[in-house]
Amino acid sequence: MQNNEELIIETSHLSFGFSKDKNVLNDIDLKIPKAAIYGFLGPNGAGKTTTIRILLNLLKPGNGSVSIFGKTVSGNPVDLFSRIGALIETPSLYEHLTGLDNLLITAKMRNIQKSRLLEVLNIVQLKSSGHLYVKDYSLGMKQRLGLALALLSSPDLLILDEPTNGLDPNGIIETRELLLHLSKDHGVTILISSHLLSEIEKLVSHIGILNQGKMLFQGTIEQLHEISQEQSIIEIDTNQNSLAIQILLDNNHIVKHGKEFLEVKYLDKYQLSDVIALLAKAGVAIYRIQLIESSLEQTFLSFVNN
Amino acid sequence: MMKLLSAELVKLKNTFALWLTVLGALFLPLLLFTTYLFEWKEFIPNAQVDPWYDYLLRTFNGCCFFSLGFILLIIGLILNIEHRANSWKHLFTMPLARGKLYFSKMALVVSVIILFFLLYFVFAIMSGHMLGFIQPALEFSRYALPNEYIFRFVLDFLVSIVPMIIVQYWISFRVKNLVISLGIGLFGLLMGLLLKNWDNIIYLPYATPFQMLNYKVTAVLNRQGFYWFNAVYSLLFLALGYQDFTKRFRG
DSSP states (O other): OOTTSOEEEEEEEEEEOSSSSOOSEEEEOOEEETTOEEEEEOOTTSSHHHHHHHHTTSSOOSEEEEEETTEEOOSOOHHHHTTEEEEOSSOOOOTTSBHHHHHHHHHHHHTOOTHHHHHHHHHTTOGGGTTSBGGGSOHHHHHHHHHHHHHTTOOSEEEEESTTTTOOHHHHHHHHHHHHHHHHHHOOEEEEEESOHHHHTTTOSEEEEEETTEEEEEEEHHHHHHHHHHTOEEEEEESOHHHHHHHHHHTTOOEEEOSSSEEEEOOOTHHHHHHHHHHHHTTOOEEEEEEEOOOHHHHHHHHHHO | OHHHHHHHHHHTTTOHHHHHHHHHHHHHHHHHHHHHHHTGGGGOOOTTOOHHHHHHHHHHHHIIIIIHHHHHHHHHHHHHHHHHHTOHHHHHTSSSOHHHHHHHHHHHHHHHHHHHHHHHHHHHHHHHHHHHHHOGGGOTTTSOOOHHHHHHHHHHHHHHHHHHHHHHHHHHHHOOOHHHHHHHHHHHHHHHHHTTTSTTGGGSTTTGGGGGTTOOHHHHHHOTHHHHHHHHHHHHHHHHHHHIIIIIOOO
């Protein structure tokens, strides 16, 4: 991550444990630049929600510090919260009230005009259901109402903890488009947590991978693509694998015997024709040559599983 | 602060707490009304005796016995709205000082309790007037309502329950399970009632209201320390609850 970027969220050596013996977060250094859509990834129990709770001052860190909009989060940071919209785990909804009443309560507490209520209901496509009791909402509708509550104050920073939980594929796509729109057109910085990379890889500009309370990767989505590409290989099978491996090594390819085939480290698209030409020139018959690309999901899983 | 209170009022819509305030206030006056109406011969006052004092004493004693349980339930139900919605985390990430949240909800609780007592006494007094109209032998119509007697009781009783309200409010935001928070409060009331005559029982906040049983104006007013003691107790619990809510409570 570049140092000259303005950081909206920055944590330094953040640690936390529910008991003295075991930390659930260890030395977390989050760096989220302005207008980024930061995907906070990790399997269930990795520490994502705990981190988010610390960012929002709902938990006090054992060690380290949190800074949002350049100000240290401690005590009762009222000014900071006026610029933040948050959805943590399941949305906090009063089920005995209508969707509109739920929004009205937050609007009164945040001193927001009533006209904004219908705007946000429209944004999350619940305009026709605003008068219904929340207890009659589906899981997806509740999630969208939670998102509407987070958007009510037109925040500069959105912190969303698994916001697509319970949404159908259409709902996920709509949420993705909405968040992209907020980021691109309004410069809103978004922190979105998920345990599925596939769900957010088309959305995010930055990624942080957390597992067992440790930050395993943090960078741009392009950097993750590069790592992913580095794990791609070309599988080759020939009539003379020993000769083929020698030829390829002599020509500076990184090659080894795999379980079934020869495995050449993939560098770029021109490499395939080069490999074929070399082997053909030496009279080696190629039975098989295949590019095996590592997907982002596999890269993510390799981080988590290692 | 008014906007916060108005937001709190919206949360009460469609809740049992609101119905309980009205129905709980109606319960004892209705019971007294029907007893006086059907057993009226038992309640005919002696000559030159004001029936209101006897009737109001029953109302006051009923208030000491029954209203406390309703108050505990009302406090529990109001705080339970937040527990059920899992909304403390939402409230704590709003641009609001925690102290404001503490006092706005406390203001709602106190307002609902005052409404409960207001309705209770309005129903009780209306019931007395109606009894006087339906059964003139009860002589309610012959004597004026002893306003000062009522005012003194209401004042003393409200002072006596303030520490209990503050402690129960603290327990109710700390304990998510309504049955447990209510159980703690009822246990306090039971102790207060069982140990009513113990010299040191006034140190238990839940016991003070029972000192108002068989209320006599002079007896209470002679205890000058009563007001000071309750004021100090109230401020102490208010400060401790506030400290806990603003510094330690994480929802």
